[in-house]
Amino acid sequence: MREFIDGNTAIVRAALDAGCTFFAGYPITPASSILMAMMRQLPRVGGVAIQGEDEIASIGMCIGATLAGARAMTATSGPGISLYSENIGLAIMGEVPLVIVDVQRLGPSTGGATTVSQGDVQFVRWGTAGGFPIIALAPSTVPEAYHLTVRAFELAERFRCPVFVLTDKELGTTLTTVDSEALVAEPVAARVTGAAGTPYRYQPAAAVAPLHEFGRGTTVRFTGSTHDEAGFITKTLPTVDALNRHLIDKIEANRVEIELVDADLQPGAKTLVVGYGITGGAVRAAVAAARGAGEPISGLVVQSLWPVPESALAVALDGVERVIVPELNPGLYRREIERIAGNRTVIGVERLDGELLSPQQIREAAA
Amino acid sequence: MTTGAKYTRQDFQTDQEVRWCPGCGDYTILASVQNFMAEMGVDKEKIVFVSGIGCASRFPYYMNTYGVHAIHGRAPAIASGIAVARPELSVWVVAGDGDAMSIGGNHLIHALRRNINLKILVFNNQIYGLTKGQYSPTSELGKRTKSSPSGSIDFPFNPVSLALGAEATFVARTIDMDRAHTTEILNRAYEHKGSAFVEIYQNCNVFNDKAFIALTGKEERDLNRIPLVHGEKVVFGPDRDRGVIIEGGTARIVSVADVGIDAIHVHDATAASAGPAYALSRLSHGPFGPTPIGVFRSVDRPVYEETLQQQIHDAQAKKGGGDLAALIASAGTWTVA
Ligand code: SF4
Numbered sequence: 001m002r003e004f005i006d007g008n009t010a011i012v013r014a015a016l017d018a019g020c021t022f023f024a025g026y027p028i029t030p031a032s033s034i035l036m037a038m039m040r041q042l043p044r045v046g047g048v049a050i051q052g053e054d055e056i057a058s059i060g061m062c063i064g065a066t067l068a069g070a071r072a073m074t075a076t077s078g079p080g081i082s083l084y085s086e087n088i089g090l091a092i093m094g095e096v097p098l099v100i101v102d103v104q105r106l107g108p109s110t111g112g113a114t115t116v117s118q119g120d121v122q123f124v125r126w127g128t129a130g131g132f133p134i135i136a137l138a139p140s141t142v143p144e145a146y147h148l149t150v151r152a153f154e155l156a157e158r159f160r161c162p163v164f165v166l167t168d169k170e171l172g173t174t175l176t177t178v179d180s181e182a183l184v185a186e187p188v189a190a191r192v193t194g195a196a197g198t199p200y201r202y203q204p205a206a207a208v209a210p211l212h213e214f215g216r217g218t219t220v221r222f223t224g225s226t227h228d229e230a231g232f233i234t235k236t237l238p239t240v241d242a243l244n245r246h247l248i249d250k251i252e253a254n255r256v257e258i259e260l261v262d263a264d265l266q267p268g269a270k271t272l273v274v275g276y277g278i279t280g281g282a283v284r285a286a287v288a289a290a291r292g293a294g295e296p297i298s299g300l301v302v303q304s305l306w307p308v309p310e311s312a313l314a315v316a317l318d319g320v321e322r323v324i325v326p327e328l329n330p331g332l333y334r335r336e337i338e339r340i341a342g343n344r345t346v347i348g349v350e351r352l353d354g355e356l357l358s359p360q361q362i363r364e365a366a367a
Numbered sequence: 368m369t370t371g372a373k374y375t376r377q378d379f380q381t382d383q384e385v386r387w388c389p390g391c392g393d394y395t396i397l398a399s400v401q402n403f404m405a406e407m408g409v410d411k412e413k414i415v416f417v418s419g420i421g422c423a424s425r426f427p428y429y430m431n432t433y434g435v436h437a438i439h440g441r442a443p444a445i446a447s448g449i450a451v452a453r454p455e456l457s458v459w460v461v462a463g464d465g466d467a468m469s470i471g472g473n474h475l476i477h478a479l480r481r482n483i484n485l486k487i488l489v490f491n492n493q494i495y496g497l498t499k500g501q502y503s504p505t506s507e508l509g510k511r512t513k514s515s516p517s518g519s520i521d522f523p524f525n526p527v528s529l530a531l532g533a534e535a536t537f538v539a540r541t542i543d544m545d546r547a548h549t550t551e552i553l554n555r556a557y558e559h560k561g562s563a564f565v566e567i568y569q570n571c572n573v574f575n576d577k578a579f580i581a582l583t584g585k586e587e588r589d590l591n592r593i594p595l596v597h598g599e600k601v602v603f604g605p606d607r608d609r610g611v612i613i614e615g616g617t618a619r620i621v622s623v624a625d626v627g628i629d630a631i632h633v634h635d636a637t638a639a640s641a642g643p644a645y646a647l648s649r650l651s652h653g654p655f656g657p658t659p660i661g662v663f664r665s666v667d668r669p670v671y672e673e674t675l676q677q678q679i680h681d682a683q684a685k686k687g688g689g690d691l692a693a694l695i696a697s698a699g700t701w702t703v704a
Contacts, residue, residue, distance in 0.1 A: 022452055043682035048451055048675060053477035057444035060437075060474075064417070064448025067435065068456065072448075086438050094435075214415050214433040214449060215456050221427050221434035232383055232428055233436065 001180040007145040007171040008075075010183060011101055012037040014149035015073050018188045020099070021047040022070035024061040026054055026080065029113040030169040031103040034075040055083035059100070063087060066096050067222055069213040071153065071191070075101035078120050079110065081127055088162055089128035092247060094222040095200065097156035097191075097211065099149070100124075101165045103172040106354045115354035116170040118277055118328040124164045125306050132244075133251040135258055136164035136306040140280025143182035145171060148260075148303060150185040155258060157191055159250055160208050166305060168328070170356060171278045193217075198229040202242040205249035251307060259309035262301040263316055269296040271366050272320040274313070274337055276302040278356065279326050285359035290366065297366065308336045320344060324365050326357045374405040383428045392543035392569035393422060396490060397429055399549040404432070406550075407557060414457045417446040419471060421463035422497045423490040423569070440471025443478035446485050454672040457557070460487040464505040465495050468524050472504075476533035482561040483671045486553075489566050490543075491526055494575035507653055512574075527648040527663055530564040531641045537563035538644065539662040543570060544583050548660065555662055561670045568654070581655055591654070595647065595661030600631040603657065611647065611659075618646040620657055636665045
């Protein structure tokens with residue numbers, strides 16, 4: 001069976017299949033259809049959906065609900081991520097699993113509310129104080145929107161942290177024909193919870209303690225302040241150091257587990273095109289066209305934007321002399337590629353007028 | 368109130384050193400709340416305290432219940448998520464005046480209008496204490512602080528008026544030092560179904576000492592406290608010879624002898640209109656003179672979580688709980704042959 005479905009709907013379906021039980025969001029183009037679908041569909045499976053008074057409240061409600069035992073998601077666009085910032089920090093510090101969908105639109109400010117962009121790729125990485133690592137996944141197709149959303153729920157539970165799903169206006173709201181079989185996933189495992197002892201553990205740094213939900217077991221606290229393993233505020237230097245290193249290491253030391261790319265490498269090719277999100281389609285088309293014309297070329301579509309999938313990129317960069325990075329922003333992810341590309345030439349292909357990049361533009365840059 | 372052989376105050380204390388300034392009103396409120404919780408007899412594993420940022424917001428560290436010390440102003444939002452996800456929990460918000468009504472004003476008013484089952488305790492000391500003495504949204508006009516060297520030109524909120532305007536179904540005011548009254552108000556708030564807003568005048572002896580002296584001083588208190596008792600005439604003063612009348616929607620303090628006892632307003636906390644309660648709340652701004660204390664309003668309105676659960680129940684009954692694929696297919700997707 002084939003279906004006509006857009007990325008936002010695929011995300012909603014993925015959330016329901018992943019066992020999401022709580023959603024709160026605030027209307028914003030182009031993410032509103034996720035809010036509306038969740039308001040309609042979550043109650044039917046016994047879940048709770050709320051339209052908050054603003055974005056700050058919406059993500060705050062998700063954090064509260066998660067602490068009380070829910071599996072939560074929220075969805076917004078760039079201006080909403082601005083307002084999410086402090087609560088993203090709280091979710092990182094309190095180690096609260098949460099899926100955050102950012103359907104990107106052209107910024108800054110109100111920008112182009114109905115216009116495609118990939119302008120938030122660094123924003124989600126650095127969007128809250130402190131500079132601590134986050135996880136972000138970027139689907140490039142509707143089926144990927146489905147599967148990476150399910151994966152985002154798994155990763156959020158696994159690492160007890162907020163996980164971003166980064167899409168855009170085009171992917172989110174353009175109806176696409178998809179095979180129904182492409183929208184099926186294994187259920188996400190039930191949460192492992194703790195009911196006694198401390199709600200946090202810092203040693204070994206890369207390990208993650210189970211979430212201790214409210215009303216289930218002995219009393220515990222969660223806090224946005226530096227805290228000991230019992231959740232009490234502290235300034236004790238070794239404890240604060242252990243806490244902060246744990247917040248870093250639980251993600252950084254497990255990067256390989258998080259890495260996801262769609263690599264299409266051609267042995268001997270000197271040119272590699274690296275894209276992600278909605279630009280992934282143009283990357284794949286450009287690679288196919290170049291090969292059709294007898295030009296050897298490799299392509300790689302990054303699906304786990306953060307942490308940067310450095311081992312997969314290292315493999316793809318092997319033997320390559322030139323990297324083309326097409327993006328709908330001023331070269332934001334290109335700097336990550338430059339950082340690991342050594343002395344290879346890195347060429348950005350950027351579009352900032354709110355239109356999609358064409359495969360032809362990528363091929364011209366590769367010429 | 369269920370009686371409590373079950374708990375003592377100690378059961379609600381933690382091993383944390385309480386770190387407020389010596390003499391701070393927060394100590395008294397903490398003791399009142401811990402005692403009340405012990406008397407209430409609800410499992411402490413079913414209670415959650417949520418706070419934002421400020422002196423008052425250290426509260427969850429000192430309560431042996433579940434707790435969240437969150438971010439400035441956002442406690443009502445986070446608490447809403449907890450209460451809605453788990454209606455069986457007793458969820459309490461502790462906030463200062465800056466936390467609740469400046470940075471968090473939006474969340475406060477929306478939690479109140481929704482009537483989520485939250486007990487919101489606002490410790491109003493009319494100053495920013497944690498950040499060392501800036502003027503707050505309840506500081507009086509002209510107040511000189513470190514951030515208002517020429518005197519505040521911001522007209523202050525009257526928290527009770529604000530809560531009434533935000534459609535709160537329960538609004539009360541009490542005073543830190545009056546532990547018996549505080550306990551009574553906590554109990555009324557707890558028993559209320561829906562959101563309860565409790566303003567607690569709290570003395571910050573370091574940055575705004577004696578702000579409430581009109582209501583706590585030995586000489587002044589009997590002159591200035593206007594006790595609100597449901598079903599009774601609003602009279603006050605050491606000789607109960609002063610009273611309140613409401614005319615044309617405005618409350619006024621009169622000599623009972625001048626108007627006659629029959630003209631004195633009878634307090635009805637359950638009145639359908641919030642008007643009389645609002646009129647009473649306008650009697651004081653400050654408070655630097657006669658100020659009503661007690662439950663201004665306590666009315667029944669559907670509780671958010673209960674209506675939500677009903678909607679969920681109806682949605683499942685209508686569509687059948689299990690068939691997700693059928694549900695989704697019915698909700699705005701198209702099948703292409
Ligand atoms: S600064 Fe004021 S409110 Fe804060 S702890 Fe000290 S006395 Fe209490």
